[in-house]
Structure formats: structure tokens, C-alpha cells
Amino acid sequence: MSEHGRNQGSGSATAGAPERPLLFQGARIIDPVTGREIRGDLLVRAGRIAAIDRNIAPPEGAVTIDCAGACLAPGIVDVGVKVGEPGERHKESYRTASAAAAAGGVTTIVTRPDTAQPIDTPETLEFVRRRAAEVAEVRIFPMAALTRRREGREMSEIGLLMDAGAVAFTDGDHVVEDTKVLTRCLTYAAMMGAKVVGHVQDPGLSRNAAATAGKFAALKGLPAVPAMAERMGLERDLALVELTGADWHADQVTTRSALAALARAKEAGLAVTAGCSIHHLTLNEFDIGDYRTFFKLKPPLRAEEDRVAAVEAVASGLIDIIASMHTPQDEESKRLPFEEAASGAVGLETLLPAALRLVHGGHLDLPRLFRALALRPAEIFGLEGGRMEAGAPADLVLFDPDRPFILDRFSLHSKSKNTPFDGARMEGRVLGTWVGGRRIFAAEEG
């Protein structure tokens, strides 16, 4: 096992692996690499997967887990999670984010730098990594701001931040409006081999918008942004990526028109990748209903045809990553008129059951789902994990994909309870979560 270094992440789980072997028996093992499911056993030694086979005899002193046919998959790698430290610990701390992740089958989180005090210096990044190492049980990899204070004027210390452990650079939902500044940032990042994550949106059209232009926004009288603004933002960034050769990922692509532009760029050989939030894959603008602010997101929820296009893009692999875009907000910032309310929703704990709607709806199979939830995010961000093979870290989630429940937002482990799925009927419960072979979550029976 390598030292506590970059590819291990911050988090106390990495401190030491249990000595006794761990054997999962009778599991439905989901392998996103081969795209297959195997009925069998999985053996863990020293925090890593040692063997996968139809039948493995328990080694001397092994702890055995009877999976009883439940699904065993690579732990989810959730990219773009916001934790409230530093500055807004009342919304989410590393401890509660880790607990929420564990309960949701998420074993690795890649955090956003758009905190109250942006993570734009090595000193702030060091603070965050230390906090994570002290209290978090899941692996935590921080992203840092691309520009100072996320203001889009001066680039941050990309090299020093990489040395301090930043896995990627992003200004979160702030678009770098000045194309000259962005071009320099992308050029410098390309030289350093730093990954840049963009938020694709035309800043002018999206200013002050609270909804997507169309029938819903017209009916409810909400200031709206045309869906086309996303394609414009994407096309601009794609052109600059082509110009600079930067290693670039779009955090969320949510509209049919932007997806077509993404497909053209990928077909033309541009090495770009894209994600989509689980909310844009499972909800549409009409779910906002009577100005329900828990459904206020950035970008805003889209038309049904855009949602369908995004689901198809996940199935085809055009969208590489499904993320929760976990954004904790306190009650006060949501109990406001829709236009004034804060954007964002928590999602660490609901990511898997919500994503299973796509499986139950027949749009994806489980290996394909875990490609988008674990394998691709790990590959794109240069992390271990996402694989069910000997030698891979034993970051695992055991879940029953069919167990129904009604979500009560106050049952969530996050400090903030702003989920759009409150009261929703969901299917799929996490039974257990392991990081490096150590169990960090066990479902209560019942």
C-alpha cells in the first residue's frame, strides 16, 4: 500500500486496513468494466480486492458476509460535492458529508471549491484536507478554484495547489466570462497537466434566471434562461479547449441541443468528457410546481424532452458521469420567494436510489449505471476505484435495488435537508458500504 498520498485521498479510512480477510458470499457482483453481472463471492485482503469467483472457500480467520443475492458494486465516486467548510459548517461539515456519503454508497467524493471562502490557495486546501483526514471515513479529493476568489480575473496558483493535492480546477458555477483570462488559464493548466472542470452556460443569458424558458416559466412568471444558453457556453469552451489542448470536463450537460454539440466534439476527436446531475436525469421543470425552492437548481430543471435526451446520453456513454452535485443549503436560504432562494440540492444519500429509477425504467442496466457512477468518474479524475477486479481497492457498496421506501428528508445524514425527493417513493436501499475493506455503513434492519 502506498503512502498517504494523492491517489489515496484524505479521510481517516485510509489510515489502516483491517487484518482479517473479508469474504462476501452469494452476491450479485456488478462489473462496470466488462459490463457483466456475476453471481458469486468476493474476497478482500489488506483493503483490496483479492479474488472474485463463483465460489471462494473462506480463508483462515475470514469475516464472512452473506449477501443473500444483493448487489455488490464498486463504491460510488461522486464528483462535484460541496461541503460547507470553510465558512458554512452549519450547512455541511466533512463529518456529516462523509456520513451522508457512506449511507448513500458513495466511497469517494471530489469536492468543489465554491465554499464561502473559496478554496483558491494551498493554505485553504491544506485546511480542508486536514479537516477531511480528521473526520471523514470516505475518500475525499478536493478540487481548487481555477481563478482567485472565483472571480474570473487572475488564475489561482495551479502548480502549488496541485502539489497540495488538488485533483482538478473549477470556478464551480461561476463562468469565466473573459475569454482571454480563460484561454490563459486553460493554456497554463494544459502545460501543468491539470484537469479543468467547466460550468457551461452563457453568462449574459443566464443572469438572474430562476427557470428554463418555456411554458412553465411563462405560466409561473419566472425570469428564465433559454436552454440554448447551455449550448452556447459549451461551444465556447469547446473551441478554447481545442485551441489550448486543455484536459477538460463539463460538470453538467443537461439539454438536447448542448448534447448534440458535445457529440459533434467527441466525434471530431476532442478528448472532452461530461457529467450530468442526477436531478436533471430524474426531474423536469414541472416538478417545481408551486414554486418549491428545493427544486431550484443551477442550471435550472429542464423540459421533459431535454431530460429524456440526457438519459439517452448516459445510456450511450455520451455523458460519462452521473453526479449528485450535492449542494447543502440551510432552511433560511430556501424559505424565500423562488427568485430569491438559493440554488442547489443535497444528493449524496439519494444519488443511488434516484439513479436506480433509470434502471427500473429500463434505460440502463446496473453495470452501465456503475460505469457512470464509479468507473468513469474514477478514470476521468485519475483515481483508483470503480473497478471490480483483483488489486483494486475494496471500496464497495452492497445494496438491494428493489427495496421500496418513502424518503423522509429529516432521515438524511446531511446537516442540510434540501432534497427535492422529500416524500418521494424510491426503490433501492444501501445495505452496507466499505472503504478500503473497512465497513463504514450498515443499514438498520427493518
Add this chain to the structure above:
Amino acid sequence: MTVSPPAGLEGRHLLGIEPLSVEEILRILDLAEEYVTLNRQAVKRTDTLAGLTQINMFFEASTRTQASFEIAGKRLGADVMNMAMQASSIRKGETLIDTATTLNAMHPDILVVRHPHSGAVNLLAQKVNCAVINAGDGRHEHPTQALLDALTIRREKGRLTRLTVAICGDIAHSRVARSNILLLGKLGNRIRLVGPRTLLPRGFAELGAEIHENMEEGLTGADVVMMLRLQKERMDGAFIPSVREYYHRWGLDAAKLAHAKPDAIVMHPGPMNRGVEIDGDLADDINRSVIREQVEMGVAVRMAVMDLLARRLRAGRAAGETG
């Protein structure tokens, strides 16, 4: 105790036209007719709302709507209080919900609320025990305006169905337009939305209205021409190039009105910008313009709405309903 109250409204509040049934709309208009008669008498006072407290909370400046609600409440015998919210607590950082909770503790019976943000009145209504009337929320709805417009049209045209109504001007930012589209649509009228494309986004075509960018075409054969106010901040290059270009193409004057039916009426929710969206002489032409009647109907419609909500309120209290 079994009380069989006169029919009120289905809901506890009047937040918009959208949730109202045709029957409820007609019930409001029919009762408003009675109040029109009362308002024209020398003694205009009733005790319908005696003992009830009405608070007008205007988070956005208003003269005529607030005055109309105040007169309506006073004529019904309510204790009316006006709160100029732009000047008070919100300046001190109090949230809308805190304000609602505070007011709720004073046990008002009717809250009349105007707010600059769409949906804010709905939010407030969820947090209070009394009846809430939306006096305009952002760009969303202004239901009593649509009701008074409907009453005016019915009195002038003798019916409120199968009419061609042209709504002209800044549709995009208008709660008056939205409520009128919904109300006139429910009653089976043909609705045309007329204005420059910058003030008429595409989403509106899906609301079941015809879209016209050419004013003459839009007015052709119309029974009712409803003009909307163009806000100052939308003039001068932001949404239209200039006031004079707007007036030239979309300002209502006698020549453009000639395309409508000879007996077409002209309406405006006020306050008017003479020489911007409407010609001054036309606005004053008592043969065509019903703008003053609209103001009169406003008081009657608001009395009818408050009367019906109070019946619902009392019936609920008699039945031991809490909250």
C-alpha cells in the same frame, strides 16, 4: 351548530386565476354586480365584514390597487390597515416568512399582498391562518385585475365568451396579461397576444394564445383591445429601441384601432403612459375607452372576493376548522 353558508370559494385564498373554476369566476362576477349597484348608492356601507381585520401589505409601491382594496374593505365594514412594506421590516433584513409569522400572531382575517417576486404570495399564504388575496406577485398573477377586466367586458359586451381579445404590449413582464390569458381562456374566448418579440417570448404560444407581432393584424376583428403598461426600465434600448419607435408600431391610436371591430372597447389596467402605449385622446374617448369603468369595477370585484372569502372563513370557523 349547523350553518349552511352561502356558497363561497373552494379555496381559502385567492392566489391566482389558475386554480379557479369557471363557476367560481362567475360567482365572483355575479356578486360583484350587486356591489356595483351598492357602490352607486348614496349610502355605500354594509356590515358584511364587520369585526374582521384586513391588512394590506404592499411590498411594491401601488396607489390605485391599494386604494381600491382599502375602499372595498371599508365599504364592507372591515377594519382596514395599510402597511407600506418597502419602508419597514424588509429593510431591516426580516424575511418574508418572519413577517408573515409576526402578522399572523395579530390574528388578521384577510391579508392583501403585493410582492415584486413571482410566487411570494403563495409562499406567504402557506404560513398564515387567514385568507390571502394576491394583489400582484412579480410577473405571475394579478387575479383581481383579471376579474375586474372580465366584469367590465361582460357589462360592455353582454357576454364573456366567444370574444376576440387582443392583449397588447409588454406581455413578458405582465402579471395582468397572465391572469387575463388564464381567465379569458377558461371562458372560451379567442386570445391574441400582440407586441414586439422581445416582450413576447415563445413560451406564451403554448398557453393557447395566438401571437401577433404586427399590431394591425393583431387588432383585426377584435372585440376587446387590452393595452398594457410599458415599464420605464424596459424602454430605451433594453427591450425596444426607443419610445418613439414603440409608439409608432405598437402604440394604440385611432388608425390602428380602426382595424378592430367598430364597437371594440379599449382597456388599460393603469397607470397609463400617454404617448407610449396609448394615444392620449383615445384614452379619454368615452365612446371607446372603458378605462374609468375598469377602476369602478375594481372596487366591486374586490368587495365580492372579500365577501366570498369571508363566507368561507366563517364557515370554516363554524365547522371548527383550525388553521
